[in-house]
Amino acid sequence: MSRFKTGDKVVTLFNQGHLAGTLAAGMLATGLGGSIDGTLREYAAISEQGLVKVPSNLSLVEAATLSCAAVTAWNALYGLESRALKPGQTVLTQGTGGVSIFALQFAKAAGARVIATTSSAEKAEMLKKLGADHVINYKETPNWGEKAKELTPDGHGVEHVIEVGGPTTLAQSLNAIAFDGVICKSYHEFIDTDSRSTIILFLSPF
Ligand SMILES: NC(=O)c1ccc[n+]([C@@H]2O[C@H](COP(=O)([O-])OP(=O)(O)OC[C@H]3O[C@@H](n4cnc5c(N)ncnc54)[C@H](OP(=O)(O)O)[C@@H]3O)[C@@H](O)[C@H]2O)c1
Numbered sequence: 147m148s149r150f151k152t153g154d155k156v157v158t159l160f161n162q163g164h165l166a167g168t169l170a171a172g173m174l175a176t177g178l179g180g181s182i183d184g185t186l187r188e189y190a191a192i193s194e195q196g197l198v199k200v201p202s203n204l205s206l207v208e209a210a211t212l213s214c215a216a217v218t219a220w221n222a223l224y225g226l227e228s229r230a231l232k233p234g235q236t237v238l239t240q241g242t243g244g245v246s247i248f249a250l251q252f253a254k255a256a257g258a259r260v261i262a263t264t265s266s267a268e269k270a271e272m273l274k275k276l277g278a279d280h281v282i283n284y285k286e287t288p289n290w291g292e293k294a295k296e297l298t299p300d301g302h303g304v305e306h307v308i309e310v311g312g313p314t315t316l317a318q319s320l321n322a323i324a325f326d327g328v329i330c331k332s333y334h335e336f337i338d339t340d341s342r343s344t345i346i347l348f349l350s351p352f
Pocket residue numbers: 214215216218240241242243244245246263264265266269284310311314315332333334335
């Protein structure tokens with residue numbers, strides 16, 4: 147072992163075989179808790195290549211939250227370098243699952259505006275506490291995509307959508323997106339059933 151020493155705090159990569167770059171098909175068979183045994187256990191033998199050091203400012207519990215939902219959210223906002231999130235842009239997050247909650251926090255930290263959707267007043271309060279600029283109840287406002295667009299400067303649309311719903315949300319995401327915006331799919335069904343990778347769609351109205 148060369149990357150770590152005894153006593154180091156480490157956190158797992160989600161796909162053990164995915165060290166960098168594009169997620170190739172074979173790497174999908176290396177997901178902890180998916181194709182291979184997960185981490186609900188006391189001891190595990192894991193390649194040192196499948197671990198990263200925990201930053202010193204994070205507890206183990208905090209670090210454990212990052213491997214899956216957080217990296218997915220980060221990749222959605224920054225994975226496509228030419229369309230990386232910029233301050234002042236608007237991000238639409240959907241619901242209060244892990245991916246959307248991380249995307250909301252990353253986007254606010256980056257100086258972006260966030261429009262979030264959810265289904266209850268209680269969750270709306272939580273989203274506001276996390277910094278959401280606008281919260282839309284998608285049950286009360288079924289056309290929340292149009293509403294989100296209206297809430298953007300000059301109604302020009304949101305630059306990034308964190309798309310987690312698929313069949314139930316994609317039509318509204320299309321209503322909300324700005325010209326040349328990015329809808330980032332972070333769900334596993336619907337468009338590409340063979341792949342668990344995040345898919346990014348470029349949109350043009352023409
Ligand atoms: N969690 C991860 O680490 C991770 C990583 C990669 C990919 N994914 C994939 O990303 C997707 C989201 O996962 P997640 O764990 O972040 O969330 P999740 O726990 O699956 O929650 C999805 C949220 O979407 C909201 N929602 C449901 N129906 C909706 C609708 N019609 N319109 C708008 N919002 C709606 C709900 O929000 P409210 O309860 O607030 O109403 C729900 O909490 C899943 O497909 C998952 O497989 C997850």
